[in-house]
Amino acid sequence: MDYALGDFLMFTPEVYLRLFERTNEALGVGLWGVVAVLVTIPVLLCRAPTLVRRLVAVAMAAGWGLTAALFMMRFYAPINWPVGPFAWVFALEAGLLMVVAARVPPARVRLVALAGGSALLLALSWVTVRETDTWQAIALPGVTPDMTAATTAVLLMAWPRRARWGLLVIPLLWCAFSALGHWAMGLWWPMAVPVTGLVFILMAALWPPPRSPSVE
Amino acid sequence: MRLLMPRRRFLIGMASTGLAARWPGVLADSEPAPITRTIPSTGEPLPVIGMGTWRTFNVGTDPVLLDQREQILDLFFQRGGRVVDASPMYGSAEAVVGELVKRLGRREALFAATKVWTRDESDTREAVARSEALWGVARFDLMQVHNLLGWEGHLATLQEMKAEGRLRYIGVTTSHGRRHDDLERIMRREPLDFVQLTYNMADREAERRLLPLARERGIAVIANRPFQGGRLFERVGSRPLPALAGALEIDSWAEFFLKFVVSHPAMTCAIPATTQVAHMRENMGALYGRLPDEMQRRRMIDIVREL
Numbered sequence: 001m002d003y004a005l006g007d008f009l010m011f012t013p014e015v016y017l018r019l020f021e022r023t024n025e026a027l028g029v030g031l032w033g034v035v036a037v038l039v040t041i042p043v044l045l046c047r048a049p050t051l052v053r054r055l056v057a058v059a060m061a062a063g064w065g066l067t068a069a070l071f072m073m074r075f076y077a078p079i080n081w082p083v084g085p086f087a088w089v090f091a092l093e094a095g096l097l098m099v100v101a102a103r104v105p106p107a108r109v110r111l112v113a114l115a116g117g118s119a120l121l122l123a124l125s126w127v128t129v130r131e132t133d134t135w136q137a138i139a140l141p142g143v144t145p146d147m148t149a150a151t152t153a154v155l156l157m158a159w160p161r162r163a164r165w166g167l168l169v170i171p172l173l174w175c176a177f178s179a180l181g182h183w184a185m186g187l188w189w190p191m192a193v194p195v196t197g198l199v200f201i202l203m204a205a206l207w208p209p210p211r212s213p214s215v216e
Numbered sequence: 217m218r219l220l221m222p223r224r225r226f227l228i229g230m231a232s233t234g235l236a237a238r239w240p241g242v243l244a245d246s247e248p249a250p251i252t253r254t255i256p257s258t259g260e261p262l263p264v265i266g267m268g269t270w271r272t273f274n275v276g277t278d279p280v281l282l283d284q285r286e287q288i289l290d291l292f293f294q295r296g297g298r299v300v301d302a303s304p305m306y307g308s309a310e311a312v313v314g315e316l317v318k319r320l321g322r323r324e325a326l327f328a329a330t331k332v333w334t335r336d337e338s339d340t341r342e343a344v345a346r347s348e349a350l351w352g353v354a355r356f357d358l359m360q361v362h363n364l365l366g367w368e369g370h371l372a373t374l375q376e377m378k379a380e381g382r383l384r385y386i387g388v389t390t391s392h393g394r395r396h397d398d399l400e401r402i403m404r405r406e407p408l409d410f411v412q413l414t415y416n417m418a419d420r421e422a423e424r425r426l427l428p429l430a431r432e433r434g435i436a437v438i439a440n441r442p443f444q445g446g447r448l449f450e451r452v453g454s455r456p457l458p459a460l461a462g463a464l465e466i467d468s469w470a471e472f473f474l475k476f477v478v479s480h481p482a483m484t485c486a487i488p489a490t491t492q493v494a495h496m497r498e499n500m501g502a503l504y505g506r507l508p509d510e511m512q513r514r515r516m517i518d519i520v521r522e523l
Contacts, residue, residue, distance in 0.1 A: 004445075006445075007392065007445065009271065010270070010271060010274050010305065010306055010307045011271055011274045011275075011307060012271055012272065012274075012491055014281070014491065015274065015275050015276070015278065015281060018278050018280065018281060022278060075276065075277075078276040078277065078307060078308045079274045079275070079276045079307040079308055080307060081307060
């Protein structure tokens, strides 16, 4: 007799997937506010002047904070105790992003890159819908932890490397933890989100710096 | 695919329901008695099928899943179950059980068993108090040291608490066949009411030393992972039940596996866990009818080995 990875898991996939529905239910009409912010971010990155582009980091910070407070602390931590401390780490990432917002603006991003990144992230958001057969389980960046971490890694490619690396540590830790959890649950499709997040984090760590933080 | 309810039991149930509706009281005396085993230290009888909560009752505050687990627990009590086992390690399981027992008004039927799970050996009383608050009980029927974690300090305090009347029974647990040597030493040395260990048709190491020792020392035994974490079902797949099942009034593979476990003479209770009402119905089937004798147990082992 020996332990399997699944033996360390204290909840069932059913309970885990319900977290997505419950979080979206709890947000109510606020969910549309999140969608509005998510639609605005590419517009800011594509067209806005330097000062306004800083708001992207503010939005990311808000997303990390919302994810920590709602999905993680309110719903996930009661069934999975390591998530409680992780929620505080998410709050730390939100704080770090606010520091970055104040000090380093992101570079402008080309439309084609934004379209590609958005399409990929949208597909990832839909994985939990596919798994549960209800759109109410959609996993939005800024609301659910895997999508928040993966999206952050993508967006950080618009920042200079020195600002980027420190912000990749927490997404890396979370995506590794989450991928193991999905593996233990046997949730192969939803596992694509943290695994893709890990790929994005690796890309963001190696991605060449933008030519200028403020000029396309 | 496992049937939700065997046809024979369904027809009997339908007929019984009709009779009971027409002539209440006709069937009152015909309900078969559940199989029980006595706790050696007191002689108190316990139904041989209890309920585990690892994973299955850790549903947090989800109202949909709370309602669904309430149905499972309700059926468990209706079918004569009493022993519910949890642990602080199982996330929200203790709070969920406490909430649902309160909803169902079944506190009197419940044999509440949980565990102390902390490395801090001076935290025993506080840990018990936290669990009492979550379960909504004034006194636990059974308090166990989880996976022998900090067992020396915890067990000493639990013995004091039992002497004070704050606990009815005390014990220690292991799982996955881990630390059997340590468990054997503790069983020889300490005055335990219960031990909990892994025992099922595929994991039978406990038969060699621990189960005979439990009989010798008068210690009740709870079997966890009676389905080997579900792997036994994967092993049988969609195979039909063997002919032996008919002789033992066994209607499902769940009943087959459970009757094997609880028919060991040292065994007091098995604690299968489930998230499905239909599976709870199958599990509770093992609480009734006949248990296999030694020869039939050997045949059961051969059947599973040949799969």
